[in-house]
Amino acid sequence: MVTKLLIDKSDLPAPTLDGQLCFALYSAGLAMNKVYRKLLRPLDLTYPQYLVMLTLWENPSMSVSEIGERLYLDSATLTPLLKRLETAGLVVRQRSREDERQVVISLTERGQKLQEKAIDVQYGVVCASQCAPDEVMKLKGQLQDLRTKLARSA
Template sequence: MKSKSTKPDNAPRLDNQLCFALYSTSLAMSKVYRKLLPRLGLTYSQYLVMMVLWEQDELTVSDIGERLFLDSATLTPLLKRMEAAELITRVRAANDERQVIITLTKSGDALRSKALEMQGEVLCATACSLDEVVAMKEQLVALRSKLAAGG
């Protein structure tokens, strides 16, 4: 019978890793959204695109990609599905046919108020105060900026 090998005290521990804390927290947050987003008929990725368009409509695919840290090869199939669902339209720019302009449809814009209602439920699921959530978000944005600058 094999005995458990003992690991040295200096072995990396999963629970001590920032990357794992971020990853597992992201999974937990995604689970919250998976319960809420069926009301909107959206996946989480589609929801993020809609959030960008609710802030500013009529953006290029590359503009959306910059906001979401995604490339156009990742976004294009997602946007095609959203167009098929009649949430957005995709039209080539008249001045540069390489650019595709994404615009909300009436039904896509109508989801905005339902999405706004969900925000209170997301905050409630965190069991944090609004100030705590804002502070955490600011720390994460600062961390993302530092990591992006270093890589």
């Protein structure tokens, strides 16, 4: 359900590309992905693989569905990522003992050690943004709030 604002549609300017919030987010996302691509090269990870690893560094053993919920990804998108991470020796996939339908993903020792190098990625992103750490955190909070509001309206 879309919430109506307390403004009249006629108060809005004519739509232009640069006037669109979606384009600002999209183009910022493209620029962010370029930064991450460069920073993740030494870790031999793609950006989606990095997100999975971040999730597992927080909780070293999770089901595929838990990872999917955390990353807003469906299993069809997640499964190939997890297979590549397993082939790289960073995770192992096993059927759950409690529920055979669930696949549990766990970090390997190599996957755990990779976290030490990941601090360079976080540092590189903050440097590339040319923002102070508190500015980055404020922007992140605003984007999370926007995501929550948009999800309610989707």
